Amino acid sequence: MREQYRTHDGGLLEADLPTHPMEQFTRWFKQAAAPGSPTAEPNAMVVSTADAEGRPSSRTVLLKSYDDEGFVFYTNYGSRKALDLAANPQVALLFPWHPMSRQVLVTGTAARTSRQETAAYFHSxxxxxxxxxxxxxxxxxxxxxxxxxxxxxxxxxxxxxxxxxxVPPHWGGFRVTPRTVEFWQGRENRLHDRLRYVAAGDGAWRVERLSP
Incomplete structure (x- = not known):
């Protein structure tokens, strides 16, 4: 069970990237969500957490908004993921856009959104x-x-x-503030492109290429 990944746009090059990872995320997300895209539910993402003892767990949730500050999803604050994040705010996100031979991998920290932001989304x-x-x-x-x-x-x-x-008092949002954002583009012979943004402080980001 092996597929040869192919790209028709020349792959992913450092020269193609904007200075901020959320701008690059927007480019890819719009392509994944465009009419006729083969990617179903492009806002579905795997959220991985660990509890206070370091025991990991993962589940798929829906991204509900994003901006330069990070990625937002909503949940019951009594759920396993919310209790994990209360004890350990370190989190990882994965957007598995397999039909496009792409993935976006995020690491960062999660914090609750304001009640005003939560209420606005809940009533929508x-x-x-x-x-x-x-x-x-x-x-x-x-x-x-x-x-x-x-x-x-x-x-x-x-x-x-x-x-x-x-609005339930036990329900609300989390905003994941990214520390790293990796853009993974599948290429032939498993020689994939992996370009990772790393927060460098003062709002700046550096980009590094990872070996596949």
């Missing part, structure tokens, strides 16, 4: 997703599926469509 969600944030005590053990369904049904009766759903 579909009504059912707002109810789901209340219904699910994420990562906790359920007796069975009916327990979850009953919780949702009770909330749906309390907050019918068109009614205002309050």
């Amino acid at each position: 969600r579909p009504h059912g997703s707002q109810l789901g944030a209340w219904a699910s005590a994420q990562s906790s053990v359920l007796a069975d599926r009916t327990e979850l369904d009953a919780s949702y049904a009770e909330l749906a009766e309390r907050y019918p469509p068109g009614s205002a759903v309050p």
Whole structure:
């Protein structure tokens, strides 16, 4: 099970990169999300955390926004990933854009977004997703599926469509401030391009090429 990676744009060269990694991320993200792109859910990313004892875990979540300050996702603050981040804010992100023979790998630290930012995003969600944030005590053990369904049904009766759903106090965002951002472009014969931005302080970044 091996595929020969090919690129039709000459690969990834240092001369092609802007000075800030988020500008390069924007270029690739727009290509991954463009109409006709073979990449499904380009905002899906693997978030890897470790708890206070160093035990790692990973899961796929959806990127909801990004800017020069970093990458934002939302979750239940009682979930495993949120509890990991409370004990150890070091985090890694992976965007696996396999159909384009590309990956973006990020390391950095996570911090909670403001309640104002969280509320603005929460109220932009579909009504059912707002109810789901209340219904699910994420990562906790359920007796069975009916327990979850009953919780949702009770909330749906309390907050019918068109009614205002309050923001759960136990739910909100994390912003990952990057320390490194690596852009990986697959090339033939496993001679891939790996260009990594490293934070150099005072808002500056240096770029280094890694051996594949």
